[in-house]
Amino acid sequence: MRRLYINTIGCQMNVYDSDQIERVLAPGGYTRTAQLDEADLVVVNTCAIRAKAEQKAFSFVGRLAKLKKRRPGLIVAVGGCVAQQEGEKILSRAPQVDLVFGPKAIPRLGRLVERVRLQGMRLVDIEASDAVAELDLTSGFRDDGQVSRFVTIMQGCDNFCTYCVVPYVRGREASRHPDRILEEIRLLVAGGVREVTLLGQNVNSYGLKEQWGSFVALLAQVDRIDGLDRIRFTTSHPKDLSDHLIDAFGRLDKLCAHIHLPVQSGSDRVLKRMNRRYTREVYLERIARLRQVRPDMAITSDFIVGFPGESDTDFEQTLSLLDEVAFDGIFAFMYSDRSVAPAAGFDAKIDDAQKKARLQALLQHQEAFTLAANQALVGRMQEILVEGFSTRPGLAEEPSARRQWSGRTPGNKIVNFDQELDCTGGETVRPGLMVGVRIEKAFSHSLWGRPVWVEEKPGGIKGETCHAA
Ligand code: SF4
Numbered sequence: 001m002r003r004l005y006i007n008t009i010g011c012q013m014n015v016y017d018s019d020q021i022e023r024v025l026a027p028g029g030y031t032r033t034a035q036l037d038e039a040d041l042v043v044v045n046t047c048a049i050r051a052k053a054e055q056k057a058f059s060f061v062g063r064l065a066k067l068k069k070r071r072p073g074l075i076v077a078v079g080g081c082v083a084q085q086e087g088e089k090i091l092s093r094a095p096q097v098d099l100v101f102g103p104k105a106i107p108r109l110g111r112l113v114e115r116v117r118l119q120g121m122r123l124v125d126i127e128a129s130d131a132v133a134e135l136d137l138t139s140g141f142r143d144d145g146q147v148s149r150f151v152t153i154m155q156g157c158d159n160f161c162t163y164c165v166v167p168y169v170r171g172r173e174a175s176r177h178p179d180r181i182l183e184e185i186r187l188l189v190a191g192g193v194r195e196v197t198l199l200g201q202n203v204n205s206y207g208l209k210e211q212w213g214s215f216v217a218l219l220a221q222v223d224r225i226d227g228l229d230r231i232r233f234t235t236s237h238p239k240d241l242s243d244h245l246i247d248a249f250g251r252l253d254k255l256c257a258h259i260h261l262p263v264q265s266g267s268d269r270v271l272k273r274m275n276r277r278y279t280r281e282v283y284l285e286r287i288a289r290l291r292q293v294r295p296d297m298a299i300t301s302d303f304i305v306g307f308p309g310e311s312d313t314d315f316e317q318t319l320s321l322l323d324e325v326a327f328d329g330i331f332a333f334m335y336s337d338r339s340v341a342p343a344a345g346f347d348a349k350i351d352d353a354q355k356k357a358r359l360q361a362l363l364q365h366q367e368a369f370t371l372a373a374n375q376a377l378v379g380r381m382q383e384i385l386v387e388g389f390s391t392r393p394g395l396a397e398e399p400s401a402r403r404q405w406s407g408r409t410p411g412n413k414i415v416n417f418d419q420e421l422d423c424t425g426g427e428t429v430r431p432g433l434m435v436g437v438r439i440e441k442a443f444s445h446s447l448w449g450r451p452v453w454v455e456e457k458p459g460g461i462k463g464e465t466c467h468a469a
Contacts, residue, residue: 004030005039009057010047012234013170014080016150016199017103018045021079024109036067041075041113046082048165051336054082058094065096075116077101079109081169085340087126102126103155103170107134132174147387147432148230148408149193153181153218154200154207159237161264162275162343163304163335166201175200175207178218185225192432195230195385196222203233204240216248223252229434230385230410234260239278241286250293256410257294258328261286262302266321267314270307273346280321287325298373298411299325303332305362306355308346310335315358319365328373328411332362367444374413374442381452382409384435390416404448405429414446415439429454 004025008018021043022032033039042064046057061078068074077099078090084102091097098116101109105125115121132155156171157164185196198218200206206215215233222231231254236245238261249255261283265271268279290297303318322330334355337344350358384407391406404416417437429435429451437449 002030002040003033003038004041004043005033005036006043006045007060008045010049010053012150012197013152013199014045014047016152017080017106020106021045021109024106025113028110028113039074041077043077043079046078046080048081048085048169048338050333057082061094061097068096075099075113077113079103081165084126084128084169085165088124091122091124098122100124100126102128104128128171132176134176134180145192145431147193147385148195148197149188150197150199151181151184152176152199153203157201159202160275162273163307163338163341165338165340168340173202173205173209175210175212178207178212178221181218182221182225185222185228189225189227194228194432195232196228198222198231198233201235202237202240204236204242204245214244216244219248219252219255223254229254231255232258232412236261238263238283238286239276243289246289246293249290249297256412257296258298258410258412259290260300263321264302264304265307265314266318270310270314273309274307280317284324296411298328298413300329301327303330303362304335305332305358306335306350308335308343308350309348310350318362322365322369326369327366329370330366332359334359371442371444374447377413377439377447378442379439381436381438382415382449384409384415384437386429386431386433386435388431407435415449416446417449417451
């Protein structure tokens with residue numbers, strides 16, 4: 001048996017790709033380990049979206065030089081968007097690297113690793129056709145107890161936002177055939193998965209090029225899969241968020257009431273320079289329409305601060321957008337030049353100190369909204385899909401140091417609750433079960449509650465089998 005260690009850096013797309021890497025290497029005898037020291041093969045799955053993620057990848061690769069000295073048989077592979085972007089340069093920069101492969105080379109990874117292992121070659125495979133890289137779905141699936149999984153439905157992007165490398169490193173938009181997607185989800189469900197997140201850079205344009213019908217048509221098909229309970233998707237581009245898709249939130253039972261809708265800036269001037277192709281007004285109108293269809297909709301977003309030319313007035317407009325929308329949560333990042341993206345050549349760059357100050361101000365401004373959105377759930381029942389034990393050993397605010405269960409609401413909020421639930425005549429709590437939890441406390445990043453019922457079995461009837469509250 002050979003040991004595989006994967007360091008996944010960056011976005012959800014990379015989490016999915018790392019799962020695919022694991023599957024494609026399984027027939028070669030590789031099983032995943034969390035112990036770097038015992039690995040026979042280390043894969044660094046990189047992200048090129050921000051300078052920080054790229055630095056993190058190179059710093060990790062740098063540390064592997066020592067390990068390789070101690071274990072000369074170790075194979076080091078660098079994959080993902082930085083690999084695609086830098087190619088051969090990585091081999092020259094880091095002698096400890098044996099293999100560089102782009103996201104489209106994942107289906108060929110087993111053969112590439114074998115050539116490195118048996119012939120001692122150093123290889124680069126960054127062939128980047130626009131075709132979707134498909135795996136054989138029947139091999140390498142493992143039941144690892146996860147109840148929620150990502151499923152890529154499309155690759156690449158045609159939007160060319162001026163700060164972004166994706167269209168250059170992941171290629172143009174290409175959708176997977178619906179039959180392949182449905183087959184993959186059915187396999188996951190057969191292995192115990194109850195929630196899927198459909199992934200794409202812009203899911204709204206799924207299947208349009210290929211004329212496979214709309215994203216909503218795909219959602220409707222996924223909604224009909226027996227044994228699947230929850231559907232999420234990310235990411236949705238505001239310019240393409242159709243009424244049809246918004247209406248699906250009111251129609252499809254399994255579609256969770258949560259949308260991640262990256263806005264990036266509250267200033268029309270900045271949005272234009274970013275080539276986002278919507279205005280603040282359009283964005284706000286879409287939010288209003290979403291809340292009309294699902295008043296309980298949780299809405300999260302992404303922001304970039306310090307985009308070239310962003311003035312104090314532009315930034316104030318971003319802050320005022322937070323006031324107008326009252327997001328449930330946001331992710332915010334400082335702009336960083338990416339050499340292949342057009343904004344790298346823009347003038348009026350913002351200095352680092354200013355960017356840091358704006359980032360901090362933005363996050364502080366949002367804090368009250370996030371807390372208020374969490375507090376609004378106090379006293380209410382929420383259906384939680386149990387994922388496992390909380391990664392935190394008891395909330396700091398709780399006197400109890402007992403381990404707690406953790407799961408998510410349909411709105412994607414983390415809820416922790418006591419494990420001491422032994423229902424007479426019902427199931428005890430375990431990952432994969434739905435539990436009804438009455439929310440009692442709200443914090444900035446999570447909620448805490450008391451379990452009231454636990455479903456009798458996955459797919460079974462939920463009942464008031466346990467009354468811990
Ligand atoms: S929509 Fe814009 S930010 Fe998103 S992947 Fe495409 S180019 Fe990048």
